[in-house]
Amino acid sequence: MNKKFEISETKEHGGVLRINDAELADEFDDFVNEDCYVFTEVKFKAECVCFYFGQASCVEKIRDLVERFVSKS
Numbered sequence: 001m002n003k004k005f006e007i008s009e010t011k012e013h014g015g016v017l018r019i020n021d022a023e024l025a026d027e028f029d030d031f032v033n034e035d036c037y038v039f040t041e042v043k044f045k046a047e048c049v050c051f052y053f054g055q056a057s058c059v060e061k062i063r064d065l066v067e068r069f070v071s072k073s
Helices: 022-035 059-072
Strands: 005-010 014-019 041-044 049-054
Touching (some): 005 059, 022 041, 022 059
Antiparallel strands (some): 041 049
16 A cells, blocks of 8 residues: 555544645545545644544445545546
């Protein structure tokens, strides 16, 4: 997987995707909202943009979304 993407899971937020490129994160946000209709909460941090998928998400499904996004780009 591309090093610009980091997927993790937390008790508080469920699945989390961190993207360390703001422009790429904006493109990913458009992709999940317009092409996939996936709801996320987005938080902008100094070094990255975090997408929170919630407790019902899983790392494998987030990885699938990222792979679809990368192959489309």
